[in-house]
Amino acid sequence: MAATVPGRGSVGSSRRDPDHAPVDRTEHRRGPGWRSYLRALGPGVVTGASDDDPSGIATYAQAGAKFRFGFLWTAFLTFPLMAAVQEMCDRTALATGKGLGELTVKRFAKTWHVVVGVLLVALVVANALNIAADLVAIGSGMNLLHLGPTALWALIAGMSITGLVTAGSFAVVARVFKVLCMALLAYIGVLLLTHVPWGSVASHTVVPHVTRNTDYTALLVAVLGTTISPYLFFWQSAHRLEELREEPEGGDHPVALRDRDVDDARDKERASRVDVFSGMAFSNLVMFAIIVATAVTIGAHGQKDIGSAAEAARALEPVAGSFATALFALGFIGSGMLAVPVLAGSGAAGLAGLLGKEWGFSRSIRKAPVFYGLVAAGTMGGTALSVLHVNPIHLLVLVALINGLAAAPFLLIVLRIAGDPDVMGEHRNGRLAATLGWVTFALMSAAAIALVVTGGS
Numbered sequence: 001m002a003a004t005v006p007g008r009g010s011v012g013s014s015r016r017d018p019d020h021a022p023v024d025r026t027e028h029r030r031g032p033g034w035r036s037y038l039r040a041l042g043p044g045v046v047t048g049a050s051d052d053d054p055s056g057i058a059t060y061a062q063a064g065a066k067f068r069f070g071f072l073w074t075a076f077l078t079f080p081l082m083a084a085v086q087e088m089c090d091r092t093a094l095a096t097g098k099g100l101g102e103l104t105v106k107r108f109a110k111t112w113h114v115v116v117g118v119l120l121v122a123l124v125v126a127n128a129l130n131i132a133a134d135l136v137a138i139g140s141g142m143n144l145l146h147l148g149p150t151a152l153w154a155l156i157a158g159m160s161i162t163g164l165v166t167a168g169s170f171a172v173v174a175r176v177f178k179v180l181c182m183a184l185l186a187y188i189g190v191l192l193l194t195h196v197p198w199g200s201v202a203s204h205t206v207v208p209h210v211t212r213n214t215d216y217t218a219l220l221v222a223v224l225g226t227t228i229s230p231y232l233f234f235w236q237s238a239h240r241l242e243e244l245r246e247e248p249e250g251g252d253h254p255v256a257l258r259d260r261d262v263d264d265a266r267d268k269e270r271a272s273r274v275d276v277f278s279g280m281a282f283s284n285l286v287m288f289a290i291i292v293a294t295a296v297t298i299g300a301h302g303q304k305d306i307g308s309a310a311e312a313a314r315a316l317e318p319v320a321g322s323f324a325t326a327l328f329a330l331g332f333i334g335s336g337m338l339a340v341p342v343l344a345g346s347g348a349a350g351l352a353g354l355l356g357k358e359w360g361f362s363r364s365i366r367k368a369p370v371f372y373g374l375v376a377a378g379t380m381g382g383t384a385l386s387v388l389h390v391n392p393i394h395l396l397v398l399v400a401l402i403n404g405l406a407a408a409p410f411l412l413i414v415l416r417i418a419g420d421p422d423v424m425g426e427h428r429n430g431r432l433a434a435t436l437g438w439v440t441f442a443l444m445s446a447a448a449i450a451l452v453v454t455g456g457s
Contacts, residue, residue, distance in 0.1 A: 045282060055396050065306050081439065132386045139155075145326060157337060166375070
């Protein structure tokens with residue numbers, strides 16, 4: 001006999017409205033075709049694009065400029081690992097209608113709540129520092145385009161983003177996010193402007209070419225850390241729940257998979273999985289394009305240390321022209337504008353959920369004051385740091401240290417939640433998802449150890 005959920009009907013039965021009349025969801029089911037594919041794209045693509053923020057772009061540019069094609073294999077490696085982890089985070093939201101913060105309270109003992117709370121506070125701080133670095137990058141990009149001073153544009157960007165996420169509706173915020181994702185296509189354009197030896201690219205992508213020295217190891221840790229970042233786990237879950245709230249039957253109680261009819265649950269899970277996999281593929285394609293483009297331009301003229309996305313853009317001009325520099329700048333300006341609210345919202349959603357408070361951009365400030373307070377602290381704190389001329393490189397070193405040490409514990413929490421049949425029911429991890437998840441956990445644990453050994457440099 002199917003289990004029941006108070007006020008929801010039996011698990012596996014049709015979702016019912018408050019008068020218990022069956023809701024016909026046939027019109028929401030999506031058939032095959034490219035229009036259906038485009039409609040499915042949302043939280044997964046936004047998460048993937050936000051992973052390629054200016055600090056990540058600088059890391060990938062450094063990899064291409066210093067080691068040419070030596071890091072291309074990492075794009076090939078991280079795609080299945082990123083996809084598996086983000087699909088798990090996405091599925092926890094779909095299956096339960098709750099965020100990772102709430103699920104931590106449900107799944108773990110109170111001692112773990114304190115541990116996760118400390119980690120989330122550290123994540124909020126790290127995200128604020130990352131926001132500062134990204135705002136400086138936005139300002140630097142506008143300065144490269146000869147549109148004004150860096151500090152002014154960092155301030156304008158910080159204030160504008162804070163206003164958007166605190167005053168705008170989630171529907172507006174979501175549309176802005178999707179538009180900003182398009183900015184990363186600029187890096188495909190930069191790649192098309194350069195001459196690429198595709199044979200060498202292919203061999204380096206499939207076969208790892210590892211350089212045995214400290215610089216390579218430190219950069220490898222940085223690449224893994226910026227690609228599989230803990231804030232992405234919380235954002236994927238939170239954004240999916242925001243999407244569920246926007247459904248006609250959503251609202252305060254998003255309709256979980258267990259409360260949908262069988263066909264609708266299957267269609268929703270399939271569409272969400274396509275979204276996540278597409279987002280992670282897009283993220284890794286951008287990473288791949290940046291490494292190749294900087295390798296055949298900056299790297300071809302001798303090893304060069306790249307300290308920021310703006311430095312990479314400037315270094316492109318003598319060898320690839322001013323148009324390539326402008327495209328590169330437009331890419332990290334757009335990605336920075338996307339990453340700032342994602343960074344602020346991810347930690348805020350996780351911590352507010354852990355504390356049992358309302359959260360989400362679909363909520364008003366009156367209903368979710370703790371969430372918006374944390375978001376404002378992140379965006380405005382980052383804005384303040386950006387205009388105080390704090391060295392963004394120093395900020396990112398600290399961010400890398402915090403994220404590097406926090407990634408493995410957060411991954412452990414996700415794996416325990418996603419693999420728990422009492423929490424997830426029939427939607428718990430299968431063998432492939434569990435295997436890829438634990439491999440990622442082992443890899444990020446090794447990266448954390450390497451980070452400590454190398455002193456975060």
